[in-house]
Amino acid sequence: MVSRVTRNVAISRLWWVLCISSLVGALLVLLSLFGFVFVRGVAAIRPEIFFTVTQGIAGGLANAIVGTLLLVTLAIVLVVPVGIGAAVWVTQFAPDRLRIVVRLSIDVLFGVPSIVVGYFLYVALVETAGWGFSLVAGSLALAIIMLPYVYRAADLAFSAVPRDLVEASVALGARPLTTFVRVAFPWALPGTLTGLLIGVGIAVGETAPLIYTAGWSNYMPTLAPTHSPVGYLTYVVWTFINEPFKQSHQLAYAAAFLLMIAIFVTNFVARAGVEYWASRTRSHS
Amino acid sequence: MRKFTAVALAAVFALGSLAAARAATPILETGSSLLYPLMNLWVASYQAKNHTVQITTQSTGSGTGISQAIAGVAQIGASDAYMGDPQMRGHRMLNIPLAISAQQINYNIPGLNNVHLHLSGPVLAGIYMGRIKYWNDPQIKALNRPYAGRLPHRTIIPIHRTDGSGDTFIFSQYLSFTTPMWSHGPGYGTSISWPSVSTAVGANGNPGMVQACKATPYSIAYIGVSFINETNKAGLGYGLLKNRAGRFVAPTASTIGSAAAAMYPKTPRDERISLVFAPGANSYPIINYEYAIVNPHQKNAETREALVKFLSWVLDHNGGQEMHFLNAVHFLPLPASIAKLSREQVAQIH
Amino acid sequence: MLAGVLTSVAAGICLLLVVLMLVFLLWYTWPAIRYNGLSILNDMTWNIGNQYGTGSSVHNGVAAEPGAEFGGLVFLVGTLLSALLAMVFAVPLALGVALTIVYRLPERLRLPVNALIELMAGIPSVVYGLWGTIVLVPWVGNRVAPFVTHHFGFIPFLGGDAGSGNGLFAAAIVLAIMVMPIMVATVRDVLLAQPKSIFEASMALGSTSWQAVTHAVLPSVRTGIVGAILVAFGRALGETMAVLMVAGNAINILPHNIFSPINTIAAVVVSQLESAVSDASGVAQRSLAELALVLFVISLTVNTVARVAIRGQDRSH
Numbered sequence: 043m044v045s046r047v048t049r050n051v052a053i054s055r056l057w058w059v060l061c062i063s064s065l066v067g068a069l070l071v072l073l074s075l076f077g078f079v080f081v082r083g084v085a086a087i088r089p090e091i092f093f094t095v096t097q098g099i100a101g102g103l104a105n106a107i108v109g110t111l112l113l114v115t116l117a118i119v120l121v122v123p124v125g126i127g128a129a130v131w132v133t134q135f136a137p138d139r140l141r142i143v144v145r146l147s148i149d150v151l152f153g154v155p156s157i158v159v160g161y162f163l164y165v166a167l168v169e170t171a172g173w174g175f176s177l178v179a180g181s182l183a184l185a186i187i188m189l190p191y192v193y194r195a196a197d198l199a200f201s202a203v204p205r206d207l208v209e210a211s212v213a214l215g216a217r218p219l220t221t222f223v224r225v226a227f228p229w230a231l232p233g234t235l236t237g238l239l240i241g242v243g244i245a246v247g248e249t250a251p252l253i254y255t256a257g258w259s260n261y262m263p264t265l266a267p268t269h270s271p272v273g274y275l276t277y278v279v280w281t282f283i284n285e286p287f288k289q290s291h292q293l294a295y296a297a298a299f300l301l302m303i304a305i306f307v308t309n310f311v312a313r314a315g316v317e318y319w320a321s322r323t324r325s326h327s
Numbered sequence: 328m329r330k331f332t333a334v335a336l337a338a339v340f341a342l343g344s345l346a347a348a349r350a351a352t353p354i355l356e357t358g359s360s361l362l363y364p365l366m367n368l369w370v371a372s373y374q375a376k377n378h379t380v381q382i383t384t385q386s387t388g389s390g391t392g393i394s395q396a397i398a399g400v401a402q403i404g405a406s407d408a409y410m411g412d413p414q415m416r417g418h419r420m421l422n423i424p425l426a427i428s429a430q431q432i433n434y435n436i437p438g439l440n441n442v443h444l445h446l447s448g449p450v451l452a453g454i455y456m457g458r459i460k461y462w463n464d465p466q467i468k469a470l471n472r473p474y475a476g477r478l479p480h481r482t483i484i485p486i487h488r489t490d491g492s493g494d495t496f497i498f499s500q501y502l503s504f505t506t507p508m509w510s511h512g513p514g515y516g517t518s519i520s521w522p523s524v525s526t527a528v529g530a531n532g533n534p535g536m537v538q539a540c541k542a543t544p545y546s547i548a549y550i551g552v553s554f555i556n557e558t559n560k561a562g563l564g565y566g567l568l569k570n571r572a573g574r575f576v577a578p579t580a581s582t583i584g585s586a587a588a589a590m591y592p593k594t595p596r597d598e599r600i601s602l603v604f605a606p607g608a609n610s611y612p613i614i615n616y617e618y619a620i621v622n623p624h625q626k627n628a629e630t631r632e633a634l635v636k637f638l639s640w641v642l643d644h645n646g647g648q649e650m651h652f653l654n655a656v657h658f659l660p661l662p663a664s665i666a667k668l669s670r671e672q673v674a675q676i677h
Numbered sequence: 678m679l680a681g682v683l684t685s686v687a688a689g690i691c692l693l694l695v696v697l698m699l700v701f702l703l704w705y706t707w708p709a710i711r712y713n714g715l716s717i718l719n720d721m722t723w724n725i726g727n728q729y730g731t732g733s734s735v736h737n738g739v740a741a742e743p744g745a746e747f748g749g750l751v752f753l754v755g756t757l758l759s760a761l762l763a764m765v766f767a768v769p770l771a772l773g774v775a776l777t778i779v780y781r782l783p784e785r786l787r788l789p790v791n792a793l794i795e796l797m798a799g800i801p802s803v804v805y806g807l808w809g810t811i812v813l814v815p816w817v818g819n820r821v822a823p824f825v826t827h828h829f830g831f832i833p834f835l836g837g838d839a840g841s842g843n844g845l846f847a848a849a850i851v852l853a854i855m856v857m858p859i860m861v862a863t864v865r866d867v868l869l870a871q872p873k874s875i876f877e878a879s880m881a882l883g884s885t886s887w888q889a890v891t892h893a894v895l896p897s898v899r900t901g902i903v904g905a906i907l908v909a910f911g912r913a914l915g916e917t918m919a920v921l922m923v924a925g926n927a928i929n930i931l932p933h934n935i936f937s938p939i940n941t942i943a944a945v946v947v948s949q950l951e952s953a954v955s956d957a958s959g960v961a962q963r964s965l966a967e968l969a970l971v972l973f974v975i976s977l978t979v980n981t982v983a984r985v986a987i988r989g990q991d992r993s994h
Contacts, residue, residue, distance in 0.1 A: 123687060258383075279801075286560070491952030525933050542842075
């Protein structure tokens with residue numbers, strides 16, 4: 043009897059050791075990845091990288107950095123009104139049946155592999171509409187990829203606005219729009235912003251849908267919406283590592299490093315947002 | 328947060344508009360990774376004197392070069408292959424030779440990379456069809472008697488291009504012209520249907536081929552001659568190829584020149600011709616024209632002007648055809664007769 | 678009411694986008710669907726046809742270049758195998774990590790560990806691909822594959838050529854690492870949503886903590902875990918860049934062991950699009966779009982099942 047209990051305890055311990063080692067293993071992989079990117083990245087970063095453009099397989103990354111910023115910024119501009127607007131409509135105005143349809147379409151968007159989005163825009167805009175590789179085509183691709191993340195975060199955030207708060211506002215005689223702007227919107231803002239930042243993180247790191255929409259350029263991007271290809275950081279990582287030149291490898295590592303930093307920052311801000319939101323929710327209840 | 332976003336936005340647009348303010352005519356050159364190193368030398372030198380044009384160069388593969396030039400996305404599609412008749416029927420494009428190039432067959436056999444193995448079309452076809460599986464296969468031994476004992480019993484890993492590629496085009500032409508079984512099977516093209524070989528690996532562009540061959544012991548690859556410095560640095564061996572006269576020759580200026588000289592008189596006005604497996608005792612069998620695929624009809628006047636000016640400079644013996652450009656990548660310049668045909672084609676751009 | 682109208686337009690755009698994408702893909706691929714018939718699913722040969730020949734190859738009234746054949750079997754098998762193998766690696770790991778976080782980690786370590794796991798989910802695909810190319814592939818090619826094929830070659834699918842390191846195994850490892858954080862986060866949330874009393878009651882009845890987990894907690898969250906696995910599986914199916922960089926770009930051949938080069942639908946769309954565009958008949962490009970459509974349908978199915986499973990779990994308590 044005693045031996046069986048001891049055996050069970052031993053088995054339990056063994057399994058937990060396995061579980062804990064899987065966590066340690068995962069963290070080690072992460073460490074290998076971070077170590078790899080940071081060690082090689084830091085060694086490859088030179089100040090000129092930020093001020094010179096790519097020349098063939100050497101030079102700097104200024105065009106790619108500005109290009110990534112431009113593409114993502116325009117994508118945010120495109121996705122915010124659509125994603126958040128749709129979520130507001132679904133949570134505040136929509137009849138039940140249509141609510142389900144919109145949510146379903148967002149679920150579908152979640153399932154679309156990013157390369158399919160890129161291919162769709164390539165055929166439709168770059169070729170058929172004759173826009174060529176361009177800022178708008180690239181940003182649209184990113185916006186479509188960000189859309190489900192932004193929408194779902196906003197949907198959750200607006201759904202979580204406490205009913206009693208809204209009802210109290212209405213009972214005090216506030217018009218629906220005032221209630222929305224003064225009560226629901228501030229309440230849902232942090233959650234929505236967090237979702238947006240997650241989307242931004244994903245957009246910054248996308249490659250496949252940009253190859254055939256934004257193209258690539260060695261020069262500083264212009265603000266021309268069409269007919270002017272745009273460079274971006276992920277392209278450098280994916281193509282320059284395949285070149286047999288040391289300078290191009292350096293640029294690939296530097297670009298990977300900058301991407302990681304960008305992801306760190308958006309992740310950190312997003313997490314801080316979640317914490318802030320959670321603390322506010324707690325103080326309300 | 329909002330303030331930060333505003334500042335970031337302002338900065339981005341300030342930078343963007345800065346760039347827009349000095350906007351010059353953009354020209355996109357994309358395609359052949361074999362031509363890419365030379366294109367970079369040309370563009371850097373040309374841009375130093377011409378500020379009204381911005382030429383972006385991209386190493387994507389000849390297939391991309393051809394298709395993006397057709398789609399009007401790129402102004403110059405760089406290609407090691409001329410366009411086929413079916414393609415020309417759909418889209419009348421100019422195929423303008425800019426230089427003469429060649430291809431080496433590289434391998435990574437630890438211990439044997441300083442040796443130049445003798446290779447023939449049928450043996451290479453056998454390797455890429457999976458019929459010759461090991462480096463010590465009797466057929467390879469038969470061509471390399473002095474090293475027969477040193478050839479290892481190791482599986483050959485044939486590396487091919489995954490992107491549409493002019494190097495695939497000229498390599499598969501060499502196999503097709505020398506090996507009936509290949510010409511009836513995969514045939515030739517910028518992307519062909521590779522036979523099933525269990526160890527075969529795909530790589531992207533000439534740079535990817537160098538990387539893959541270097542990283543993979545016992546592999547074999549076909550790589551453009553403009554990457555000779557890189558293949559040497561990577562410590563890869565290169566083979567001597569059997570030519571039409573039955574001799575085994577290395578890719579040198581003299582053997583490439585000999586093969587090219589045999590083909591100049593046969594070049595038609597539209598310059599679409601294969602230079603592969605040329606006659607001549609001293610001729611290297613895998614050489615080709617490096618083409619600029621250009622749409623003769625350019626809607627935008629500024630683009631047309633900039634394009635014609637750049638191409639004319641490239642074809643000028645005091646411009647892009649100067650030896651120091653071509654020597655750097657082991658290419659040969661066009662002879663006067665072919666440069667003239669090319670200039671006539673440039674004149675057709677309207 | 679202006680707000681209602683404006684926001685309904687936004688919702689309409691979401692809807693329209695999805696419908697447009699589906700209709701467009703269907704319309705665009707229609708000639709390819711007719712040309713290929715079922716061979717897009719069960720034929721092994723991908724051949725855009727002879728671009729330098731004469732004549733043409735005609736199926737169901739659609740003409741392509743001579744010899745053109747668009748079989749997607751190799752890519753379909755590669756997609757499914759790499760994602761399945763990734764699950765074999767990732768599922769036990771993710772369960773272990775999630776259980777550790779919920780039941781074993783001291784409170785003050787939870788926040789940083791959660792933050793790290795989330796960070797892992799946000800790392801760009803190309804960065805995983807870079808690490809895979811430079812660190813993982815040489816390790817697999819020089820160490821793992823020769824060792825395994827030599828010592829365990831008698832087990833089916835483990836013997837034969839060790840290959841170059843690029844292949845199914847490397848792709849599955851990279852995929853496993855990429856989808857693990859998503860799975861961990863979902864399983865963790867499912868576990869945390871369970872009433873603590875289930876675990877405590879089982880402990881009070883004298884079971885060990887592991888028995889409490891396996892006998893009491895896990896059975897009650899089964900559907901949630903299946904949902905989490907399916908979400909991760911869906912992601913693995915559609916992953917592009919990292920797989921493209923390490924999978925070996927196989928063509929016209931099925932993998933014969935775990936280290937063989939493979940190709941996936943997502944990867945082949947990126948790597949073959951430009952070759953396909955050079956097909957004068959246009960069928961190659963449309964066939965590639967048809968492959969993308971196949972991938973679309975597969976991920977859609979997997980994601981829908983996953984969402985149903987997760988919602989079922991949410992409703993059950």
